[in-house]
Structures are given as structure tokens and as C-alpha cells.
Amino acid sequence: MCHAIRIIYSMTKIIEINDKRYPKLLKRIPDAPKRLYYKGEWGKEIFTHCLAVVGSRRMTRYGKDCTQAIVTAAAQAGLTIVSGFMYGIDATAHQAAVDAGGKTIAAMPCGIDVIHPDYQDKLYQAILDTGGLIVSEYPADTPPFRAHFPRRNCIVAGLSQATLVVEAALKSGSLITARLTREYKRELFAVPGPVNNVTSQGTLKLIREGAQMALSHQEILGFYGIEGQAIRRKQQEAISPLEKKIIVALTFGPMEIDELILRVKVTIDQLSSTLSLMELNGFIREEGGKYSLNMEGLGHVG
């Protein structure tokens, strides 16, 4: 592992396996960690409904959208999102949970004082600030080793009633987590993806082998027996006919300005300024010259 690491020293807090507060679900797995090092406020309710969300480091746009959509709804419904703090799907899941005002647990492949990868230090802090937990079975300043990753996956799968795999290649850590989930007799969800994509091969294989298909947050909330809150609809602001047109055009999927301009038929200066205002209102977003709809924007499809 060539990634740089960052170390933050702090008072180490430990929970032993015979402690009353040790999570019951985790205790049930065959090779449960003897002790857990943690950061954050340890509370019982954070472990009540845990959903593991894992996936590829090489996340696609599709994977990111799915993760954000499902995690946002799940976190708002009160589920704790558990993941492995790696970049890609993991980090997106943590971030979405934080943004949705939910709680999230990061299981680290290193000591809890080590931030790995180091550039996710803001996320690390955000998890703690929003009442989440950083946990690890290794002493506080242990650097990340390759051998730690599968053990970390045990904690992720072991803490949760269900695991959701968003994107995974055929040989990947996410599939290890999926295997563990089955071994622990927990529920396994997978998000189907395009059949010609490397990062969909793993999830498609899982589905063929019997994993539940997760098409939206509904399946997952149904499993936990939680009534999904209807997606919070903000009071709909009046939007202009051009904005409406743009939103309708974007329901066909993310598109570049050229395609958009052909669909809505206005001049580039008009379109640019309207897009900025819509971005400002949170209806749409732009990445690398491609525009796509946000949840807020979807509300206006009508």
C-alpha cells in the first residue's frame, strides 16, 4: 500500500468482547474481534439498525448516484450506515449518510488514529462530528496492512443486519464482504448495473447467486420493516418554462451541453445562465461538462 497515512493521537477508548456494551450482532460471528478500539460516542441505539454499504474503489458515475440515493433515504429513515472508509463507494456512502443527517460507522483497516487514505481527513472529522463512530480491532497507531482488509470486512458485515453491494468487480474486497455476509446468515442486497461494465460483474454475479436486488431504498427499508419516509419534498418553487424543459430533458440521463441545447432550443448564453441558476437552487449539477438532475430537480418532473 503506497498511500500516505495521517496519524492523529488521542485518548484510546476500548470495548472488550465480554463488555455488556459490545454489539450483539458482532459477537455472534465466529471470529469476533476480542476488543474494539473506537472513537466517538458509543451508544446502544447506533447499533440497532445497521446497513453495510460497500463497493468498488473505482466508482462510476452510476455507482455514485445509486449510493447517494439509497444511502440518503436509508440514513434519513434512521439506519446506521456501516462501511470501510476506503475511497470510492465507501467514502460516498459515509458522506451521503453525514449529509443526510444520519449516523455512520467507519471500520478501519488500521488503527483509529490513522486516517487512511489521508486526504479523507475532512470526512473522518465529519463522521465524528455527526455522532458516528470510527472503530478498529487494531491498536490506535497501527498502519494499514493488506492483511487487515479482509478482517476489517468482518467487522463491516458483522455489525450489520444486511449488506448492500453497489458496485464490485469479480475479484474484489466487496465480494469478500458479501461472502462473509452470507456466512453470517445476514441479508445480502446488490444493485444491478450495466452488463458491459467491469464494476457490475461482481454485483450481477451476486444477484444470480441469490442476492436480493436493490432497485431503490424501498427494498432495504422493507427488510428492516421501516416505513420509508416519503422523500422530503421541499415546497416547490415556481420554475420557469425553460427550467421545466431542461429538467424534462435531463430525465433522459446526464447529458452534455450540446445535446441539451438541441433539446431545449435556446441560445448558449440563455442556457448557461439558466443552468447556473438551477445549479444554485440545487436542481441540477455539473461534472466534467455533463449535467444531471438532483433529487430536488426530480421533484419537478411532475
Place this chain on the structure above:
Amino acid sequence: MLVKVLSAAHCGLDTIGIVVEINMAARGLPVFDIVGLPSKAVAESKERVRTAILNSDIEFPQRRIIVNLAPADLPKEGSCYDLPIAVGVVSMVMNFEVPKDSLFFGELSLEGTVRHTKGTLLAALYAREEGIKNIFVPQDSANEAAVVDGISVFGVKNLNQLLAHILGQVLIAPAQYKDNKPALNHDAEFDMSEIAGQTQAKRAIEIAAAGGHNCLMVGSPGAGKTMLARALAGILPMLTERESLEVTKIYSVAGRIAAGGSLVKLRPFRSPHHTISQAGITGGGSIPQPGEISLAHRGVLFLDEFNEFPRSVVEALRQPMEDGTLTISRSREQVSYPSRFMLVASANPCPCGYLRHPSRACVCSAREVEKYRKRISGPILDRIDLHVDVPVVDVEELARNAEMKKLQESSFAIRERVIRARRLQDTRFADDTICANAEMKNRHIGKYCRLSPQAKQILLRSSSRFALSARSYFKVIKVARTIADLVSEKEISCEHIAEALRYRPKLKEEL
């Protein structure tokens, strides 16, 4: 016997008068020597002069001849002293008086002809400044010197022709300035209408051209970044008269005006390769020559594959971008070259280049991408007003699309708008030292950029929503000013601000 002939030397873009003193001693062994800190090219001048005189069927005196280039402590460089030295020597042989009030400037060939010499325009400007009435220059360089009015410019073909003129046998007619048919912008490599799609990037280029804004294009290989930059050359307005003279001076000193060339009318478009050295970009050498940034003065400096440029080269751009001039200091001299250029840079979104490519997979990790982006220097990014993504588009499909074709404007139509916007800026900054919106400092923004109340509100909202830095905040206003100029509006409205927001720096928001 002593003869004095006037000539000129360059120190950067400054010109210094040189008195060429030629003494032929009555006694002493035959020798021909040049003193007064001559460089190699000047020292070799004596061989050229001797041979040229002999080949013009004139006798070369077998006497002790010493040439002094005064002031003697200034290093002399170049071949422009051949003509004054030859004139001085011949005047002694043939017993005539060197014309008063005349400046001689030019290089001789061995056969006695006068060759095109760099820096002629500056010599002519110096002559006018000093009130010298006549200037004798190579025929090939006469046109560039003839731009200067108020003096008589004589284009000399060879030594014999010059003699005939001085002796009053056959007079040379003073050169009249002729504008060469300018290689028009229309001949730019690409016309905007040839580029399929990329509407946003084209609009960004138009705004950049109209306000002189620096611009960064990010996109995968093959997206059309280079093509867009090259098409930019075709929508720039011609240089104004004042600008044209500035640019021609630089090109004259650098020896880049072709024989018989006239004023530079087109805005320069320089695109150095990323293997360029620091001296190559800023200018330098023991006798400092203008570098790429000075050659791009009043024009475009296009840096393709911006991240590949060595850090030292990129950082060297900072001070000239701010000041519009660059001073090169050497132990022997210090020269300044103007360098007010518009930077257009292009970069890939990630090391492999295919991040977010519709059909090719990117093989870079998030960390690699981040590291790659950090290689673009922050202070330079801060000085770039327009940031635009150039996504890969299905060119064939767009090219077939008839409606898209209708949207593709020609360079000519766009240039008309650009010229109008520039004119507005010319009147706006008539009493100021700057001449384009991009050059506005904060105090200018307060003075010239009136925002409508809604525009102000949008700007405030966006600065918190998009986390605009103070610098970016002002950049948005500057760009909005140009957008308003493109439609000839005095007040910056909410639409103008909103459109300007499209081109805010986004590199840091993503990931």
C-alpha cells in the same frame, strides 16, 4: 583623418545612439581594427566590410584604420554596424563628406549588398526622436522603417547604389510605407463553424477573446481542446495602431519580421511545446532576447498539456501576468520586454486522460487524479478567469445533425461581436492605463462594474453555495462585465452573473 557616422544599438526595446568613429592614420602599419566592446558578430564586421568594399570595385586603403563604437563601455552586438563602418571608410577613400543628419544601419554581405537587418524599426523610431532627418537602412528592411513618419527612409540595395546617391549621381527615392496584405485571421487554421458541438467551450472562447481573459480548458484527448484554441486566433480583433507598433517593435528586435515585412497587424498566437526552458518562455540569454511571453504580447499564449510544463516555467508566468512586463536582469545589463498576453491553457482531467470518457475506462485512482490536478499551480489557477470543461462528444453524430449546424456560427460572425465588445472597452478605459476587462483591478471593478440588485443577490448566494474565494468572486464580476459588453449593456444583470458562474473554477469542487 577622422570620420564620424551615426548608428544605433538596442538594449531590449530601448535604443541608444552610437557614434561610429573611423580614423585613418597618416603613419603606421596597415591594420583594420574595431574597438568599443564589440561582440563576436561585430568584431567579424571588419572582414565583411573589407571584402564588401573590394567586391564593390572600390579600393581598400592599406593604412592604419581604427574604428571606435562610442559610447565605448556599452557592449555592442549584432551586424548592423557594417554599413556605417563601410560608409566611413569609403568616404575617406573617395574623398566625400558623409551626409549630415543621417543614420546608417545595416549588415553587409561579402558581395557588397545590404542585407535585411533586425531592429530596423527601432532605429527609425530613435532617429525621429533625436531629430535625425535621414536614415539609410537595408532595402529589405525599409518598409518596416517607413512606418515612422517625419523622417526620410532610404532603402539601400548595395554599397555602389548608396555611393551614387551620396555623390548625387542617382538618387534613391525615400521609401513609402506599404501595408502588406495582412494574412487575415480568416486564414486561421480552423473556423469556428468547423467545430461540431462544444457550444459551451466556444462561448467561453468568445468571452475570453472579447475581454482578454485567461482561459483553462479541461478535457480528454481528442475532445477538441487544441482545435478550439487554434480557432480562437480567428476570432480575435486586429491589433490597434498603438498595439501594432508595440508588437512590431518586439518582433523587429527578435528578428522575426520577414524581409519587406510591414507592421504586425494580427494578434500573435504562440504555442510553445511543454519541453520549453525557463529562458525560452521568459526570454533571456547573455544578450537577453524576448521569450515566448513577449512574443505573445497583445496576443495569445497557448499552453497545450498545461500540467506537463515544468513548474519553474509555469511559475515564471506569474509576475508577467500581473504586471504585463518582464524585466530580465543580467550582470551586464537589464532589459524589459512587455508581456501582456492572454493565457489559454489546456489540460487532461486525469493522468490517463479518460476520466468520465463516454466509452473508454479511466485507469486512475482518485488519489492519482487529485495529485495530477494539484500539479497545476494554485496561484496560476487563481489568475485564470474562465474554466471550462470540454467533454468528448460524438462528432459524427453532431456533424450530421442539421440543427446543430445552424447553431455553429462562423468565426466572422463571432469576431464582429468581439470587436464591438472591445470597442466598448476602449472607450471605457480611455482615461485609464488598462485596455481590457481582464486587466481590471479591484478599484476598477468598483468603478466600472455596476451590478443590478438581483445580480448582487445572486452573486452573494452563489459565493456561499459554491464556496467562491474572494479572488473568484471578483473574477465572476469581470467575466460578467465582458458578457454584458458582448450585448452592449451598461449594467450587469442577473443573467450575466449567472452565465459567468458557469466558468468559475470547478477543479476543486469535484471529487
